[in-house]
Amino acid sequence: MEQQEKKLLAAKASLDYVKSGSVVGVGTGSTVNAFIDLMPSIMNRIEAVVSSSRQSTERMEGLGIEVSTLNATGDIDIYIDGADEATKHMHLIKGGGGALTREKIVAGASRKFVCIIDDSKQVGMLGGFPLPVEVIPMAQSFVARKMVKMRGQPIWREGFVTDNGNHILDIHNLQITNPLEMESRINQIPGVVTVGIFAHRPADVLIVASDKGVRAMGH
Numbered sequence: 382m383e384q385q386e387k388k389l390l391a392a393k394a395s396l397d398y399v400k401s402g403s404v405v406g407v408g409t410g411s412t413v414n415a416f417i418d419l420m421p422s423i424m425n426r427i428e429a430v431v432s433s434s435r436q437s438t439e440r441m442e443g444l445g446i447e448v449s450t451l452n453a454t455g456d457i458d459i460y461i462d463g464a465d466e467a468t469k470h471m472h473l474i475k476g477g478g479g480a481l482t483r484e485k486i487v488a489g490a491s492r493k494f495v496c497i498i499d500d501s502k503q504v505g506m507l508g509g510f511p512l513p514v515e516v517i518p519m520a521q522s523f524v525a526r527k528m529v530k531m532r533g534q535p536i537w538r539e540g541f542v543t544d545n546g547n548h549i550l551d552i553h554n555l556q557i558t559n560p561l562e563m564e565s566r567i568n569q570i571p572g573v574v575t576v577g578i579f580a581h582r583p584a585d586v587l588i589v590a591s592d593k594g595v596r597a598m599g600h
């Protein structure tokens with residue numbers, strides 16, 4: 382099965398988690414795009430929608446879906462988003478699409494986080510995928526030096542500006558044996574806006590699509 386077919390399967394499986402009257406948070410990326418394209422069929426169940434990126438907002442508005450703001454809705458019932466890597470503990474690396482800060486805010490404000498992935502994203506240990514770190518532009522080199530001290534190899538995502546006007550460093554070759562500790566440690570570096578480890582607020586449900594079908598873990 383093609384990877385895009387698996388993404389569509391995972392997105393379809395997540396629809397059942399959207400209960401009637403829900404405020405829905407919508408993540409970013411190609412897996413979430415499959416979810417967005419299915420949203421018109423469940424709009425009768427959705428009270429309001431909050432987006433994690435301009436990209437997702439534009440896609441939803443293109444389908445005639447009205448997008449609200451987190452300030453207007455208050456807490457979110459359910460957040461649907463993809464990931465770049467996921468462990469069986471539901472710890473994630475996110476930010477391949479550069480939307481990690483707004484994604485972390487929306488995830489943090491959500492009662493339930495349903496993560497939709499294909500089986501290529503499942504890992505035993507995080508860090509094979511270069512870890513995205515959003516930084517204030519003036520702190521970019523400073524943060525990069527700190528990451529080298531932590532044995533990572535930072536690469537500036539050149540030409541990319543986040544929705545918040547910041548830069549991204551992709552940190553290669555990190556072995557993230559303790560995601561909780563590393564998330565806190567990187568977050569504390571001055572100039573770091575967000576690190577793409579989602580361990581303090583992990584997914585609640587992990588929907589994994591593979592050649593064998595769809596499997597959901599958690600509740």
Ligand code: 5RP
Pocket residue numbers: 408409410411412413462463464465474475476477478479480481484
């Ligand atoms: C965007 C993200 C995405 O969830 C992640 O990159 C996965 O994307 P895709 O569904 O395209 O594989 O964190 O910032």
